[in-house]
Amino acid sequence: MNPLVAYLTVAAMLFAIGLAGALTRRNAILVLIGIELMLNAANLNLIAFWRYGPHPEALTGFMFAIFSIAVAAAEAAVGLGLVIQVHRHAHSTDLDAMNRMKG
Amino acid sequence: MSIIFYLVSALTLVGGLAAILLKNTVHCALALTVAFAGLALLFLSLDAQFVGFAQILVYIGAVAILVVFAILLTRGSETPKDGVYSRHWHTGLVIAAAVFAVLGWAVLQSVRVLPYETKTPQVTVMQIGNALMSRYVLPLEIVALLLTAAMIGAVIVAMHDKNGKESAK
Amino acid sequence: MQEAMTFTPQLAASPVAGMVWLIPAVPIAASGVIALLKQPMRKTSAALAIGSLFFSLLLAICAFTHVLLGWMHGEAIRETVNFTWIHVGSTNVDLGWVLDPLSAVMLVMVAFVGLLIFIYSVGYMAHDENYTRFFCFLSLFAGAMLGVVISNSLLLLFMCWELVGLTSYLLIGFWYQKPTASAAAKKAFLTTRVGDIFFLLGMVWLFSQTGTLLFYNNGVGSIEPLALVGLLGQHAGLGMSAAGAIALLIFAGAAGKSGQFPLHVWLPDAMEGPTPVSALIHAATMVAAGVYLVARVYPLMQAGALAGGSTTALAVVTWVGAFTAVFAALIAVAQNDIKRILAYSTVSQLGYMMAGLGMGGVAVGMFHLITHAFFKALLFMGAGSVIHGCHEEQDIRHMGGLRKSMKLTFATYAIGMLALCGFPLLFSGFWSKDGILEAARHWPLSQMPSHMLVFGAMLTAFYMTRQVCYAFFGSYRGHAKVHESPRVMTTPLAILAFFAIALGAIGTPAWPWFASFLNGKTATLELSAFGEHGFLLLMLTSAYVVFLGLGFGWLLYGNRSPKAEEADVLEQRIPLLWKAMSNRFWIDEFYGFTFIAFYSWWGKVANWLDRRVWGGLVTLVAGTFRLWAHINRFLDTNIVDGSFDKGCEELASGGGLLARVQSGRVQAYLRILALAVAVLAALLIWSSRA
Numbered sequence: 005m006n007p008l009v010a011y012l013t014v015a016a017m018l019f020a021i022g023l024a025g026a027l028t029r030r031n032a033i034l035v036l037i038g039i040e041l042m043l044n045a046a047n048l049n050l051i052a053f054w055r056y057g058p059h060p061e062a063l064t065g066f067m068f069a070i071f072s073i074a075v076a077a078a079e080a081a082v083g084l085g086l087v088i089q090v091h092r093h094a095h096s097t098d099l100d101a102m103n104r105m106k107g
Numbered sequence: 108m109s110i111i112f113y114l115v116s117a118l119t120l121v122g123g124l125a126a127i128l129l130k131n132t133v134h135c136a137l138a139l140t141v142a143f144a145g146l147a148l149l150f151l152s153l154d155a156q157f158v159g160f161a162q163i164l165v166y167i168g169a170v171a172i173l174v175v176f177a178i179l180l181t182r183g184s185e186t187p188k189d190g191v192y193s194r195h196w197h198t199g200l201v202i203a204a205a206v207f208a209v210l211g212w213a214v215l216q217s218v219r220v221l222p223y224e225t226k227t228p229q230v231t232v233m234q235i236g237n238a239l240m241s242r243y244v245l246p247l248e249i250v251a252l253l254l255t256a257a258m259i260g261a262v263i264v265a266m267h268d269k270n271g272k273e274s275a276k
Numbered sequence: 277m278q279e280a281m282t283f284t285p286q287l288a289a290s291p292v293a294g295m296v297w298l299i300p301a302v303p304i305a306a307s308g309v310i311a312l313l314k315q316p317m318r319k320t321s322a323a324l325a326i327g328s329l330f331f332s333l334l335l336a337i338c339a340f341t342h343v344l345l346g347w348m349h350g351e352a353i354r355e356t357v358n359f360t361w362i363h364v365g366s367t368n369v370d371l372g373w374v375l376d377p378l379s380a381v382m383l384v385m386v387a388f389v390g391l392l393i394f395i396y397s398v399g400y401m402a403h404d405e406n407y408t409r410f411f412c413f414l415s416l417f418a419g420a421m422l423g424v425v426i427s428n429s430l431l432l433l434f435m436c437w438e439l440v441g442l443t444s445y446l447l448i449g450f451w452y453q454k455p456t457a458s459a460a461a462k463k464a465f466l467t468t469r470v471g472d473i474f475f476l477l478g479m480v481w482l483f484s485q486t487g488t489l490l491f492y493n494n495g496v497g498s499i500e501p502l503a504l505v506g507l508l509g510q511h512a513g514l515g516m517s518a519a520g521a522i523a524l525l526i527f528a529g530a531a532g533k534s535g536q537f538p539l540h541v542w543l544p545d546a547m548e549g550p551t552p553v554s555a556l557i558h559a560a561t562m563v564a565a566g567v568y569l570v571a572r573v574y575p576l577m578q579a580g581a582l583a584g585g586s587t588t589a590l591a592v593v594t595w596v597g598a599f600t601a602v603f604a605a606l607i608a609v610a611q612n613d614i615k616r617i618l619a620y621s622t623v624s625q626l627g628y629m630m631a632g633l634g635m636g637g638v639a640v641g642m643f644h645l646i647t648h649a650f651f652k653a654l655l656f657m658g659a660g661s662v663i664h665g666c667h668e669e670q671d672i673r674h675m676g677g678l679r680k681s682m683k684l685t686f687a688t689y690a691i692g693m694l695a696l697c698g699f700p701l702l703f704s705g706f707w708s709k710d711g712i713l714e715a716a717r718h719w720p721l722s723q724m725p726s727h728m729l730v731f732g733a734m735l736t737a738f739y740m741t742r743q744v745c746y747a748f749f750g751s752y753r754g755h756a757k758v759h760e761s762p763r764v765m766t767t768p769l770a771i772l773a774f775f776a777i778a779l780g781a782i783g784t785p786a787w788p789w790f791a792s793f794l795n796g797k798t799a800t801l802e803l804s805a806f807g808e809h810g811f812l813l814l815m816l817t818s819a820y821v822v823f824l825g826l827g828f829g830w831l832l833y834g835n836r837s838p839k840a841e842e843a844d845v846l847e848q849r850i851p852l853l854w855k856a857m858s859n860r861f862w863i864d865e866f867y868g869f870t871f872i873a874f875y876s877w878w879g880k881v882a883n884w885l886d887r888r889v890w891g892g893l894v895t896l897v898a899g900t901f902r903l904w905a906h907i908n909r910f911l912d913t914n915i916v917d918g919s920f921d922k923g924c925e926e927l928a929s930g931g932g933l934l935a936r937v938q939s940g941r942v943q944a945y946l947r948i949l950a951l952a953v954a955v956l957a958a959l960l961i962w963s964s965r966a
Contacts, residue, residue, distance in 0.1 A: 011149070011153070014120070020204070020207035021120065022127075023203040024204075027943060027946060028127070028943075030193045034132065037139050041127075044143065044162075047150075048149060048150075066155060066158065067235075067239070074165075074250050077166075081173060084174065085261035202951050205951065212958075
């Protein structure tokens with residue numbers, strides 16, 4: 005089968021799994037885990053397209069993926085810091101119980 | 108596709124599934140690490156060695172550790188009475204399935220132009236450095252700023268209240 | 277028989293004629309002023325009434341003198357003053373007044389007799405608390421009657437005629453708390469109304485044919501020869517011309533007002549009013565208005581008559597008059613109320629007047645009218661004096677022997693009674709009645725009226741003797757202390773008694789002043805006139821008849837004093853006829869049975885129609901509207917309001933529903949985000965496929 009299609013399919017599945025995790029788990033940290041999975045799936049997509057794209061020597065996808073990793077790391081740090089702070093206030097990480105923004 | 112590919116993909120996917128399905132949050136973090144490792148192998152198989160190793164270094168070495176730290180710091184009310192899944196978890200599942208359907212559809216029925224049959228690219232670190240300093244210098248600087256801000260922000264966000272007043276709950 | 281009158285054509289009205297309108301106006305104005313006075317101001321109201329009528333009397337005498345002087349100089353005066361009242365397009369309705377011998381004589385008679393009765397009323401009504409109201413009405417009546425006399429237009433005459441009828445109603449029902457009095461007032465008004473309808477019809481017909489209602493208008497008046505020729509030319513059915521038909525319609529109105537058969541039923545009931553009212557209105561003046569009307573429109577009645585002949589209209593007048601004379605006299609024989617006897621006597625004498633007009637002409641009828649006014653007023657006032665003296669007793673069976681206790685009243689009453697009977701030579705009634713009898717004897721159509729009138733004369737003498745014997749002779753059968761009336765009441769009696777005798781002088785054949793005055797011819801004293809036309813024989817016949825009646829009456833009633841409970845002497849002899857006469861031949865009962873019963877039945881039908889049918893329709897319409905209002909309200913509250921409220925509620929709940937999207941839970945937001953991205957992606961991919 006087309007190798008690109010294979011990699012893309014894997015990435016799609018990983019992305020869906022990550023999304024499912026972000027949408028269905030109660031714990032806030034597990035939502036962040038899901039988000040990390042989604043980001044990784046996107047990275048995989050990028051690299052796959054770089055490898056099987058027309059000009060791999062331009063390093064476009066490659067660079068993109070590197071920056072994506074950097075940003076993901078920063079975002080994970082800030083996000084987890086927020087979760088810790090929320091936990092200090094609410095003594096819980098249960099997302100279902102946090103509806104003070106209710107309209 | 109070689110067998111290696113299928114094995115590694117399976118590992119990644121199982122790791123990902125385990126990351127979202129397990130009850131114990133630490134087990135989820137560890138499964139995430141496995142998923143990261145699987146992804147690093149996939150990168151390597153795609154001849155993006157630097158990215159693969161960066162993945163291992165950053166994700167497994169930093170993000171996963173960070174997640175574990177966070178899990179450990181937010182223990183106390185760990186076993187929720189209503190179960191680990193949120194209310195209306197089936198809605199989330201359906202939506203995730205819908206997204207996967209759309210992506211799969213896009214992939215499967217797109218025009219097969221790619222892949223180009225190119226030879227294996229040899230990406231040297233020198234090339235990456237050159238690219239970073241010439242073409243991608245702006246994103247580099249911005250990412251540097253971003254990382255600085257993230258670091259300061261994370262510290263401030265997670266800091267204890269100096270006033271000693273903690274929220275009562 | 278009347279000859280054609282020739283009057284000098286009028287060039288311009290003299291100042292006297294210009295003033296004639298004041299004669300009725302002043303009493304009417306006085307009446308208006310009295311109406312505004314308070315009840316205790318008795319002297320003021322009496323003074324106003326008497327003063328105004330006295331003023332009218334003076335003016336009437338001036339007018340009479342003016343006409344008299346003109347007559348003595350050989351000019352026959354007839355002056356009119358006319359003016360236009362209504363002006364519609366090319367049609368005018370004119371009113372006006374006339375001053376000629378006929379109206380002058382009536383003016384003086386009405387004003388003079390009226391004044392005497394006003395003075396009499398001061399004494400008679402002294403104990404009544406509605407004194408002021410009485411004089412107000414009396415004054416109004418006097419003004420209206422004088423208005424009837426002077427009017428030159430049939431319309432103005434009709435207006436004053438109605439006013440006279442109104443005041444008659446007000447005065448008959450003066451003591452309105454008595455149910456009999458108010459019933460009698462209504463009866464009088466309604467019965468004369470029946471006659472007035474025919475009067476109105478005749479008036480309208482006359483106007484449509486001749487285009488004017490003025491009597492005399494320089495040759496173009498409605499009863500002047502030019503108009504009469506036009507009226508004669510048209511045929512109105514039953515062999516009469518339009519002139520005759522109109523004359524009969526007008527006579528119907530006169531018959532109502534003058535109490536001729538069959539419209540006589542109101543007059544005896546009108547005795548419920550106070551005695552001065554009976555004297556003034558129902559003896560001397562109002563009932564005479566009918567006779568006066570016939571005299572006024574005489575040219576209309578006489579139109580088409582051949583020389584020495586008669587017309588259909590005049591024949592009808594004669595027969596009605598003659599029949600009424602005998603009919604009423606028969607009823608008078610069997611009555612026991614002193615005023616009722618006099619009332620029926622009035623009806624009978626009015627019949628004589630009508631017969632005289634029909635057979636003998638204006639002068640004959642009018643002369644009897646003038647003399648009758650005086651002696652009938654005298655008789656009524658004397659009866660009032662008797663009633664007053666016997667303390668409100670009116671039944672003659674409870675009186676008696678009053679000639680000793682009320683000497684002056686008796687003397688004047690006797691004079692009046694003899695005048696009415698027609699006692700030969702001395703009394704005016706003899707001459708006036710003989711004038712009528714003579715005309716009857718020479719009537720070409722039939723001798724029957726003559727026999728009827730002679731029989732009636734006998735009956736008149738008989739019932740008057742009966743009444744006088746019951747009241748003044750014998751011994752007193754009542755229970756009150758009898759006294760003579762005060763001077764304010766007996767002085768007018770004496771004055772009238774004088775005239776009852778003296779007036780005879782102006783109507784004898786030897787010196788027929790009255791007739792000549794009315795006809796505009798000169799009068800000379802000729803004693804030889806007695807010998808002409810068999811007049812002497814007639815005088816002897818009538819004298820014989822009068823003595824017969826007097827003697828018969830004295831024989832039966834003489835100096836006896838029958839007890840009140842005993843049956844009358846005559847009743848014992850002819851019980852059946854007495855019963856009929858006493859019950860007035862059951863005419864009132866007949867009317868009640870037929871006309872009144874029908875009318876009240878019709879009233880009930882109309883009431884039912886009004887309440888059930890028309891009222892039902894109105895209720896139906898109202899109910900429809902109410903139903904509609906209910907439906908509207910239902911629609912409004914339920915549909916309009918309801919839909920609006922429902923809409924607002926839906927909006928509010930929809931808002932509430934939408935607000936639930938903001939659950940505050942992050943994962944929910946994320947889900948929606950993911951779904952939206954998926955949809956968007958699908959759309960983009962799908963659209964770029966083509």
